[in-house]
Amino acid sequence: MHDYRYVVIPLDKRDRELLLSVDVLPPEIEEVLTEIEGETALSELCLPLDLLDELVGCLVFAANHTDDRARQKQLDRLYGRLANQLDKEHALAEDGPIPGPLDQDPLMELFKMLGIPSPMEAATLLYADWDDPFGAVQLNEDLTEKELKRVGFLANTRILLAALEEADGVKATATGNLNRKFVGEMLDVFHVRSDYLDDVRRHNKVVNELDFFPLHVVNVVSQLAGLHRRVKGHFRITRKGREFLAEDKMGSLCALLFKTHFRKLNLAYLDRAPDLSAFQQGVAYSLYMVPRLLTDWHAAEDVAPLLVLGGVACAIQEETRIQDVLGWIVQTRLLRPLETFGLLEGRERKTRRRSYGITQYRKTDLFDRFLRFDLSVGVDPTQV
Numbered sequence: 001m002h003d004y005r006y007v008v009i010p011l012d013k014r015d016r017e018l019l020l021s022v023d024v025l026p027p028e029i030e031e032v033l034t035e036i037e038g039e040t041a042l043s044e045l046c047l048p049l050d051l052l053d054e055l056v057g058c059l060v061f062a063a064n065h066t067d068d069r070a071r072q073k074q075l076d077r078l079y080g081r082l083a084n085q086l087d088k089e090h091a092l093a094e095d096g097p098i099p100g101p102l103d104q105d106p107l108m109e110l111f112k113m114l115g116i117p118s119p120m121e122a123a124t125l126l127y128a129d130w131d132d133p134f135g136a137v138q139l140n141e142d143l144t145e146k147e148l149k150r151v152g153f154l155a156n157t158r159i160l161l162a163a164l165e166e167a168d169g170v171k172a173t174a175t176g177n178l179n180r181k182f183v184g185e186m187l188d189v190f191h192v193r194s195d196y197l198d199d200v201r202r203h204n205k206v207v208n209e210l211d212f213f214p215l216h217v218v219n220v221v222s223q224l225a226g227l228h229r230r231v232k233g234h235f236r237i238t239r240k241g242r243e244f245l246a247e248d249k250m251g252s253l254c255a256l257l258f259k260t261h262f263r264k265l266n267l268a269y270l271d272r273a274p275d276l277s278a279f280q281q282g283v284a285y286s287l288y289m290v291p292r293l294l295t296d297w298h299a300a301e302d303v304a305p306l307l308v309l310g311g312v313a314c315a316i317q318e319e320t321r322i323q324d325v326l327g328w329i330v331q332t333r334l335l336r337p338l339e340t341f342g343l344l345e346g347r348e349r350k351t352r353r354r355s356y357g358i359t360q361y362r363k364t365d366l367f368d369r370f371l372r373f374d375l376s377v378g379v380d381p382t383q384v
Contacts, residue, residue, distance in 0.1 A: 007052050007085065009045040010376065014134065018074055019055075022062045026054055049086075056083050077134050077377055084378060117288065121375040122309065125284040130259050137284050138372040139255040145247055147369065151342035152191040153261070154254045156218045159189055161227055161241050169234040176230060177209040178219060186215050214340075217270070225260040254370070258341060262287075271332035278315040279329060285309055286334055288373050290363065294344065297360040300335055301327030307334065335361050343367040 011019075019025065020033050029051060047055065056079060063075035117125065128136035148154055163185065164170055170182045178186075187197065187207060192214050204211045209219065219235075222228055227241035237245075244253040262283050268275045279286075286307045293303045304327040305313060313326055338344040338361075345364050348357035 007047055007049055009047065009052070009082065009085065011045050012374075015078060018078060022058055022075075024058050024061055026051065026058070029055055052082065052086055056086055073132070074134055077132075080378055081376055116306075117285065117375060120378075122285055124375050124378055125288055125373070126282060128284050130263060130284075134374070134377065136374055136377050137287070138374065139258060140370050140372065141252045141255045143251040143254065143366075143370060145250050147366065148250055148254055148342070150364075150366070151254055151340075153218065153221075153257060153337075153340040154250065154342075155191050156214065157222055157227070157253070157257055158245060158250075159191075160186070160215070160218055160222060161237050161245050164228055164235055164237045165242065165245070169231075169236045172230055172233050172235055173209075178215070178235065180206055180208060183207050183209050183212055183215060187212060190215060217265075220269070221257060221260050221265055224264045225256050254341070258370075261337060261341075267333040267337075270337070271329070273325075273329065273332075274319055276316050276319055276329060278312045279308065279333060282309050282312045283334065286330075287371065290334075290338065290344070291367050291371075294361055294363045297347065297349075297362045299327070299349075299358050299360050300331035304330040331359065335359075338367075341370075343370060 016033050020030065025033075029045075029047065032045060032047075059075055059079040059082065063072050063079060066072050066075070124136045130137050130139070163182070167182075171179050173179050184207060187200070190212075196214075200207060200212055209216050222241070223230070226238060227244060228235055228237045230236075243249065244256065262280075266275070267280050267283070289307050293306055301324065307330055308316075308326070316326055316329060335344060335346075339346050343364055343366055344361045346359050346361050349360050350357050
């Protein structure tokens with residue numbers, strides 16, 4: 001007896017192209033996919049349960065008969081998603097009547113209404129492989145120079161690498177930092193706020209690398225990314241650094257710097273507060289929430305509780321024992337860095353509660369073009 005219950009499967013363009021490349025695809029499925037092939041937005045594949053079962057088997061066969069590891073990983077990801085959906089449908093059939101449109105999980109509906117990920121979706125973000133182009137956290141490496149022109153961190157990194165290449169190496173200080181002469185040159189060309197630059201010069205008779213913190217962070221992140229290194233007392237650009245200096249690599253360079261900043265750099269270094277490792281471990285969740293909460297101007301302290309997982313907020317409070325510290329941590333380790341990557345914009349506003357200005361942030365158009373999230377991929381067991 002055939003099971004003709006229909007299952008709706010969300011597919012994007014890459015999913016459809018991957019399925020159409022499977023040689024053993026049933027003709028009924030190939031026909032449906034061909035009809036929606038020209039679509040660019042998210043589409044839906046509607047299949048009887050029997051055909052979904054057959055499609056899952058085809059994906060297993062295709063994954064086991066390819067020598068291309070990247071393709072195998074893509075097939076495995078899609079298989080995992082569809083197999084999970086198939087199992088749920090079978091479980092529903094065993095447990096009782098097939099639920100109708102009104103019989104939704106009330107807890108899932110609450111999460112959806114509040115605009116926050118469910119526990120399983122949060123786990124998908126926490127264990128995401130940022131290097132997987134089909135993973136839960138996806139970075140667009142194809143952005144153009146014009147689209148990235150306001151990304152200060154990218155521009156400053158390119159300035160540093162170009163200067164190291166032109167000088168054929170820059171002498172390091174005894175403590176392993178960039179020398180004062182070179183720092184002075186960077187003061188004149190780095191993209192930083194003029195008022196910050198005035199403060200640096202006013203408070204320092206001579207400016208060392210650590211006095212010019214934007215340069216210091218770029219120097220650290222660039223080395224962590226393998227773009228330059230210190231060799232025999234000199235900072236020198238690497239072969240990788242030269243490759244990423246090319247104009248057609250700007251999108252890839254921006255993605256590399258972003259991943260290095262939020263994954264490899266210890267974010268506690270930005271404010272010299274305790275490590276609070278839970279915050280960095282949950283940063284993918286925070287990034288997911290940013291475009292949902294910062295469509296308009298908000299101060300860090302106003303949105304901080306919603307930008308982190310509840311367990312992360314509790315861990316920070318427990319470890320620091322400082323009241324209202326969460327807003328400061330979110331600002332220094334998330335919002336300010338996102339501003340330097342051009343994904344947020346900031347402005348100073350005075351409030352009745354304070355005699356001094358408070359920084360408010362909101363999302364830029366670049367955020368959604370640069371960062372994409374796919375919570376349907378599920379948790380990769382190898383990352384847990």
